[in-house]
Amino acid sequence: MAEFHCEILTPHRRLYAGNAEAVIFVTHDGELEILDQHEPCVMPVRIGLLRLRADGRTRKAAVTEGFARVKKGRLDIFVDAAEWDEEIDVPRARSALERASARLSSETLRWRLDASAQAAARARNRLAIAASVVRAETPAQSVAEASPQP
Amino acid sequence: METMRDIRNRMKSVHQSLQVTSAMKLISTAKLRKARRRLDETLPYFEAVRGAIREIEVYAGGNGEKWFDRRERKEDRRVATLVITADKGLAGGYNHSLIRFAEEHCPRGSILLLLGAVGKRYFIEKDYRLMEDFAVSTKEPTFYEASEIAAFAASQFISGGIDDFRVIFTRMHSTVKLEPEMITLLPLDVETISAPGRRSLEDTVYSYEPDEESLFDVLVPHYLKGIVYGALVQAFASEQAARMTAMDSASKNADDMLDRLQLVYNRARQAAITSEVSEIVAGAAALED
DSSP states (O other): OOOEEEEEEOSSOEEEEEEESEEEEEETTEEEEEETTOOOEEEEEOSEEEEEEETTEEEEEEEOSEEEEEETTEEEEEESOEEEGGGOOHHHHHHHHHHHHHHHHHOOSHHHHHHHHHHHHHHHHHHHHHHHHHTTTOHHHHHHHTSOOO | OOOHHHHHHHHHHHHHHHHHHHHHHHHHHHHHHHHHHHHHHHHHHHHHHHHHHHHHHHHHTTOSOTTTOOOTTOSSOOEEEEEEOOSSOOSTTHHHHHHHHHHHHSOTTOEEEEESHHHHHHHTTSSOEEOOOOOOOSSSOOHHHHHHHHHHHHHHHHHTSOSEEEEEEEEESSSSOEEEEEEEEESOOHHHHTOBTBOOOOOOOOEESSOHHHHHHHHHHHHHHHHHHHHHHHHHHHHHHHHHHHHHHHHHHHHHHHHHHHHHHHHHHHHHHHHHHHHHHHHHHHHHO
C-alpha cells in the first residue's frame, strides 16, 4: 500500500514520525481516514481515538484536541496530548474523570463548566482506549468501544 | 597596611561566597540539563506549528478574517506584550538584557503582561499599563498555564481589548548565546511570517475543513498556546544557562581573589615575622651594650 510521511507532535513529545499507510482520527464531522494522495487540507482534530497503520500493523493512540495538516506526501498532526494505548495512565485518567465530574456538578461559571466537560471527555476517551487494550483480542468490539465520546 | 587578621577575615568571607556561587552553579547545571531535555521535546512542536501556521496563513490570504484584522484605522492602538523574565536574580545579564529589549520594543504607555517577579518589580514603577497578573511562576512552566495565557490573549483580541499581541522571551541558541526575541502573534500577519530569508513556500493550496472561519477559531488558540508554551520553556532554559554561566565566572573570580589574598597574607605574615625578629635583635643588642 502506498505510504506517506506522518508526524504526530505534542508540546511534550513527538509521538510518531515515520511512514504510514493510513491514519484515522476524529475531526469536526466524524472519523476521517487519510490515505496517500489526499488533497492538501487543514482540519481540526477532536478528542478521540487515532489509528495509524504502518508496516501492516495498526497502532492506536488517544489524542486530545488540535489540528491536522495534509500536504503532498505528508500528514502533520498537532495536538495538546497524545499517548499510545498501552501507555495510558489509567489511575490518572480515572481520577481526572472523578475531579471533572465533581466540578461539573458544582461549577456555575459557563467557561469553567466547558473546561470541566472537556476534561471529562479527555479522561473518558483515555479510559475507553485503555480498556480496549485489555480486551485486545476482540478487535471489532474494541473499535466500537473506543469510538469517540460525543 | 592590612593586618593579618583583616586579611584572614576577608579570605573567609570570599571563601563563603565561593561556596554559595559554586553551589548555585551546580544547581543551575542540573536544572539546565532538565530544562534542555524539555526544550528538546518542545522544540519540534514549536517550530512545526509556526511553520504550519505560516503556510496555512499565506493561503488563507487574510481576507478580512477576524484573526487577521489589523485594525489599521483604529486610533489609540492597544499593543499588548507578554514579557517573560525570571523570578530571581543572580543570573548575569539575563533579566537586564531582556528588560532593556522590552523597553526598546514596547512604546511607553502600552500594555504589558508580565511573567516573572523581576520584570514585575521593574515595570510596576514605569510608564506602562499592566494587565492581568497571571500567578504563573516562570520556573517549570506547564502547558496548562500557557493555555490560560493564550486563552486570555485570544479573548481580549477578539473583544477588542487589545489590538496586537506579542511575546518577548529569551531564546537559547546555545548555552552561551542567549538573545531576547520578540514574536508577534496577533493579528496573524502574512507578511511578517513569511519574511525574506525564510524558505520559499511550496505551491500548495489548502482546502479548509469545515470552513475557513471555524478552522481558524480552532487553529489560532492552538497556535498561541504552542508558541506561549514554547517561549516559556525557552525562557526557563535560558535563565538556567545564564545563571550557570554567571555563577561559573563568579566562582572563578572568587578563586582568583583567594589566590591574590593568599599572597598578600603571606607577605603580611613575613613582614610581621621580620619585624618581630628585628625587634628581638634590637632588644638583644640593647642588652649587650
